[in-house]
Amino acid sequence: MSKQIKAVALISGGLDSMLAVKVIQEQGIHVEGINFFTGFCVEGHTHAIRKKHQKKEKRNNALWVAEQLGIKLHIIDVVEEYKDILLNPSHGYGKNMNPCLDCKSFMVTKAREWMEENGFDFIITGEVVGQRPMSQRRDTMPVIAEESGSGELLVRPLSAQTLPETLPEKQGWLDREKLYGFTGRTRKPQMALASQYGFKDYATPAGGCCMLTDEHYSHKLVDMWKNRTNRDYELDDIILLKMGRHFRFSPDFKLIIGREEGENNFMQGYKNQFKTVYSTSHSGPLSIIDGEIENEADFQQTLALIARYTQGKDAAEVTLEIRQPNGNTQAYQIKPMAIDAVKQEWMI
Amino acid sequence: MSDSKPAVTEVNARRLLCPLPVIRTQNAIKKLKENDLLEVTCTDPGAKQDIPAWSRINGHHIEEILEHDGEIIIRVRVGASETK
Numbered sequence: 001m002s003k004q005i006k007a008v009a010l011i012s013g014g015l016d017s018m019l020a021v022k023v024i025q026e027q028g029i030h031v032e033g034i035n036f037f038t039g040f041c042v043e044g045h046t047h048a049i050r051k052k053h054q055k056k057e058k059r060n061n062a063l064w065v066a067e068q069l070g071i072k073l074h075i076i077d078v079v080e081e082y083k084d085i086l087l088n089p090s091h092g093y094g095k096n097m098n099p100c101l102d103c104k105s106f107m108v109t110k111a112r113e114w115m116e117e118n119g120f121d122f123i124i125t126g127e128v129v130g131q132r133p134m135s136q137r138r139d140t141m142p143v144i145a146e147e148s149g150s151g152e153l154l155v156r157p158l159s160a161q162t163l164p165e166t167l168p169e170k171q172g173w174l175d176r177e178k179l180y181g182f183t184g185r186t187r188k189p190q191m192a193l194a195s196q197y198g199f200k201d202y203a204t205p206a207g208g209c210c211m212l213t214d215e216h217y218s219h220k221l222v223d224m225w226k227n228r229t230n231r232d233y234e235l236d237d238i239i240l241l242k243m244g245r246h247f248r249f250s251p252d253f254k255l256i257i258g259r260e261e262g263e264n265n266f267m268q269g270y271k272n273q274f275k276t277v278y279s280t281s282h283s284g285p286l287s288i289i290d291g292e293i294e295n296e297a298d299f300q301q302t303l304a305l306i307a308r309y310t311q312g313k314d315a316a317e318v319t320l321e322i323r324q325p326n327g328n329t330q331a332y333q334i335k336p337m338a339i340d341a342v343k344q345e346w347m348i
Numbered sequence: 349m350s351d352s353k354p355a356v357t358e359v360n361a362r363r364l365l366c367p368l369p370v371i372r373t374q375n376a377i378k379k380l381k382e383n384d385l386l387e388v389t390c391t392d393p394g395a396k397q398d399i400p401a402w403s404r405i406n407g408h409h410i411e412e413i414l415e416h417d418g419e420i421i422i423r424v425r426v427g428a429s430e431t432k
Contacts, residue, residue: 037367060367060394063401072406077371239365269363 005173006030006120007155008111011073012209013061015190015202016126016158021069022197023157024124027174031124033073034114035062036107038082039238040211061203068199076110079235086212087231091143096218098210100135101143108148115153122153122168129159130184158182158190211242220246223348227251227291236270243267244288246348247305249298253291254348257309260285272325277306280331281319284310289322300334305346307336355380359388362419366394370402377408377426385411386424396420 009021011033021031066073085106089099104127111123127136127144135144141163145154152167155174160166161181168174182189194202203209211217220241225231227248243263244256258264264286267276275289287306293299307318313336323329359376361369369390376386388399399422400410407427414421 035367037371041367060370060398060401062367063370063398063405066405067401070405073402075367075371075374075402077368 004030005122005168006032007122007124007168008115008118008120009033009071009124010107010111010126011035011062011065012126013063013065013203014126014209015187015194015199016128016131018065018069018126018199018202019190019193019197020124020126020157021065021071022199023179023193024155024174025069025071027178029173031069031071032120033062033066033069033071034111035073035075036078036082036110037075038103038210039079039235040082040086042209042211042214061209065202074114076114078106078110082106083233091140094133094213096213096215097221098212098218100132100213101140103210104135105144105147108144108150108154112148112150112153121173122155122166123150124155124157126158127156128182128184128190129156129162155179211238217241220348223248223254227254236273240270240288240290244285245309247346248348249301249346250294252294253289253298253302255302255305256288256290257306258285258287271323274325276323277303277320278323279307279310279312279318280321281317282310282312282315284312284318301337303332303334304337305342307334308339308342310336312336356385356387359386361388361390361392361395363391365392366398369395370398373399373422373424374402374406377406377424380426382426382428384426386426388422388424390420390422391418393420395422399424 007024007029009017009031011017021033025031063073085099085102089102091101094100108123108125115123127141129136129138129141141156145151148154155166155168156163158180159182160176160179162183165176169176224237224241240256243266244258247255258267267286267288270288277287277289278284289302293302303320306320307313310318312318316335317333318336319331319333321329321331357376357380359372361372364372369388369392373386373388380386396413403410403424409425409427411423411425
């Protein structure tokens with residue numbers, strides 16, 4: 001009896017990796033999926049936190065794709081290891097703070113290690129030549145194979161016919177004729193193949209599934225680093241960047257004002273780490289003060305801005321209570337800031 | 349023949365947002381054997397979909413999902429699996 005050949009697939013939850021797996025399954029290969037949690041994934045957190053998203057089905061696309069394909073999915077927490085990729089990318093950043101090439105090399109390296117530990121034979125990804133400006137170019141795709149140490153064991157089923165033959169093809173595990181030769185940014189061939197396989201419902205996130213490709217998020221991340229003594233970060237830091245309105249009046253502190261009930265509830269969980277501010281006279285958001293307010297003018301301005309976002313924005317005074325992380329509270333009466341006094345440059 | 353009940357392992361995934369409750373579940377199950385029971389307590393409502401989905405595709409069984417005081421308790425019975 002011949003040995004069952006097994007492949008591990010990088011599953012993002014998007015259409016390309018879904019198709020890549022299906023193409024390989026069609027050739028009788030046993031496939032299992034691997035998905036990496038960097039902390040910068042777009043979907044889970046914001047949807048879970050924000051109340052307005054609660055009617056939306058909270059589906060993890062990677063899990064959903066795995067279930068559609070009938071494959072196992074292994075989700076790996078790489079938050080700690082990923083810091084070095086983000087902070088010191090050898091190939092630099094893309095348009096925003098996205099270190100796409102280093103990121104893909106890192107993930108394929110982790111997949112190779114998993115493959116070796118679990119007795120699998122090769123790795124597949126949904127990469128398409130020319131699809132992405134940094135990591136999916138004809139000249140950078142071989143870099144990923146080389147840097148990850150996967151070499152000829154890395155198969156890109158959707159573009160395989162335009163790439164050098166891989167070991168699984170040479171060994172006869174895969175029929176090259178049944179792989180594809182997609183190139184470029186057009187999604188039409190993928191959509192046609194999806195239709196052929198009967199895939200009607202699939203995720204099509206613009207800019208991928210990573211917050212680091214988002215301009216606004218990247219801006220907040222750079223602001224955080226600029227105002228700290230070093231660029232290190234914890235998971236809570238990068239989650240807080242996803243929620244609330246962020247304002248900065250000075251390098252010493254930042255103000256985060258919740259945008260809605262879900263965020264306010266979630267931000268409550270940080271009350272023992274940060275000073276939190278809430279209104280006791282009017283309904284309104286929860287705010288977090290990240291840092292130390294060093295002067296009275298900044299202090300007054302901060303409270304006036306918070307009061308502006310309460311239901312008492314047109315009232316003569318709003319009562320705000322500041323809670324210290326140790327639980328001590330103090331109340332302040334404050335006149336809400338006028339709308340035209342809110343400066344655009346404070347917003348991060 | 350032993351009549352001892354399978355072990356119950358508890359996982360605290362409170363305040364963790366998905367996919368972290370799934371990762372905690374997965375990592376706990378790696379250390380368990382077939383038929384053991386895992387009880388995961390979470391607060392992210394997404395876990396109600398994600399942990400059952402992960403369990404289905406990896407051959408484990410959801411015995412019960414309870415909700416109480418904003419907490420979600422998911423009981424997972426460990427199935428047979430080659431790669432956990």
